[in-house]
Amino acid sequence: MIGLNLVYAVAGVFFAACALLGAVDRRWANALFHALLALSFFAGDAIGDLGNGVLVLALVATATSGRMRRGEPEAASEPHGPLLALALVIPAAALGGTLLFKRLPTLIDSQQATLVALTLGVLVALALGHWLLRAPPLAGVRAGRRLLDEIGWAAIMPQLLASLGAVFALAGVGDVVGGLVGGAIPAGSVLGAAVAYGLGMALFTIVMGNAFAAFPVMAAAVGMPLLVRQYGGDPAAVAAIGMLAGFCGTLLTPMAANFNIVPAALLELRNRYGVIRAQAATALPLLLFNVLLLWWVIR
Amino acid sequence: MLVLAGVAVIALGFLLRFNPLLVIVVAAAVTGLAAGLDPLAVLAKFGHAFNQSRYVTAIYMVLPVIGLLERAGLQERARGLVGGLRGLTVGRLLAGYLLFRQLSAALGLNAVAGPAQTVRPLVAPMAEAAAARQGEEDGEPIRALAAATDNIGLFFGEDIFIAIGSILLMRGVLEGYGVRVEPFQLSVWAIPTAIAAFLVHGARLWWLDRRLRRRTR
Numbered sequence: 001m002i003g004l005n006l007v008y009a010v011a012g013v014f015f016a017a018c019a020l021l022g023a024v025d026r027r028w029a030n031a032l033f034h035a036l037l038a039l040s041f042f043a044g045d046a047i048g049d050l051g052n053g054v055l056v057l058a059l060v061a062t063a064t065s066g067r068m069r070r071g072e073p074e075a076a077s078e079p080h081g082p083l084l085a086l087a088l089v090i091p092a093a094a095l096g097g098t099l100l101f102k103r104l105p106t107l108i109d110s111q112q113a114t115l116v117a118l119t120l121g122v123l124v125a126l127a128l129g130h131w132l133l134r135a136p137p138l139a140g141v142r143a144g145r146r147l148l149d150e151i152g153w154a155a156i157m158p159q160l161l162a163s164l165g166a167v168f169a170l171a172g173v174g175d176v177v178g179g180l181v182g183g184a185i186p187a188g189s190v191l192g193a194a195v196a197y198g199l200g201m202a203l204f205t206i207v208m209g210n211a212f213a214a215f216p217v218m219a220a221a222v223g224m225p226l227l228v229r230q231y232g233g234d235p236a237a238v239a240a241i242g243m244l245a246g247f248c249g250t251l252l253t254p255m256a257a258n259f260n261i262v263p264a265a266l267l268e269l270r271n272r273y274g275v276i277r278a279q280a281a282t283a284l285p286l287l288l289f290n291v292l293l294l295w296w297v298i299r
Numbered sequence: 300m301l302v303l304a305g306v307a308v309i310a311l312g313f314l315l316r317f318n319p320l321l322v323i324v325v326a327a328a329v330t331g332l333a334a335g336l337d338p339l340a341v342l343a344k345f346g347h348a349f350n351q352s353r354y355v356t357a358i359y360m361v362l363p364v365i366g367l368l369e370r371a372g373l374q375e376r377a378r379g380l381v382g383g384l385r386g387l388t389v390g391r392l393l394a395g396y397l398l399f400r401q402l403s404a405a406l407g408l409n410a411v412a413g414p415a416q417t418v419r420p421l422v423a424p425m426a427e428a429a430a431a432r433q434g435e436e437d438g439e440p441i442r443a444l445a446a447a448t449d450n451i452g453l454f455f456g457e458d459i460f461i462a463i464g465s466i467l468l469m470r471g472v473l474e475g476y477g478v479r480v481e482p483f484q485l486s487v488w489a490i491p492t493a494i495a496a497f498l499v500h501g502a503r504l505w506w507l508d509r510r511l512r513r514r515t516r
Contacts, residue, residue, distance in 0.1 A: 063318070064320055076370055083371060129364060143367050161353070164323050236473075243465050251479050258355055
């Protein structure tokens, strides 16, 4: 069945090509970083958990050595060719493929339909682009390597944070935080409980970078025992609004690197926290809205 | 209480602007030590989770396509698109994109747009061009706002879709307490916040247009 295997193979080929091109250009640290990434995508399932752990340490050592160089800028030519149409190939393939592949569950893993469709869209767009723009064969990979170098070490930060979350879970960090928040609520106050639950979701999401990690903890500490059982709130509303309060936290934290740090690198912002700064004035009023909505629903 | 030492490492590390990758690895090690776990077990857990979350990093495979099109002048073309639409302001452009992102995410189409797929090649250059016409010379905050708008549209649209991961998670957790809810009941409760998000962020965008208009006058 076609699923993540295809996705990881294509990504692995891209990283391996970046490593080779980097070696040709004598950008050794960048080449090593990309070679380790390619190894992870090709052989991650074969080298065992400890092997992956060592691989991560090698990636981090390379990234923090200070020897990785930024991508070199390349002047764009005068616009030529059907560029906007080509730019829409990937989104269109992701959309069409998702709808189509869900109907082919024996051929394509329906859990991964969107990622598979996106991957095929990339291959089609790359082939069409080279053909219609009459670009030299390696032009796409070369330009992609330059962009990846622009993102630099931030590229693996989202994956590292997911791993940190797993260690937090193993060590029981969530239970401790849940106990602290649960103990801070004044007895008998619906508003107090709603505030503790909503702010707790946001704060714990800021720490973990992920509302998914915060939800089970806050549900256990405040959501279920107080808001639902004691004050009779609708469990569906308590769960859904709590999750959205957590999303407000996601907008405020560098721990949510794929949403907040990687785009800052991709858009070549001078301030690493520029995206978070742009989001704060929306996230904070929205967090207040969610807490009040929660209070209104339960009251 | 001791296991919170890792959280303190994260907070301090980010605040003092150490390399975030180093901060994350040290935080994991400190947390493991504080919980009395075997260091090798922590390393194995870390490696396992890293391997399981590769799909996050796989998205960079779009970069060759974006790079190829940018080399051929895509950003310039996107800027030119704004030139043809006289009434298009940065605020209206981003509000329109916000609505598109919320609606497409509500239909489960998360990967249709994103920082690499749409913001860098299309939305950010268009927003910059529109803002420049309104007299804003510094493109950096405008690009940051374009990325912010993409995130806000995604976050406060996707929970309306019934088959998204967070809905399944909430359902699973509630089931653990013996409470059965249908995905539809959860997604309905995402609608008020989705509307509030559009109003709050839309008001900020409207305010931006107004500020630019007053400054040039």
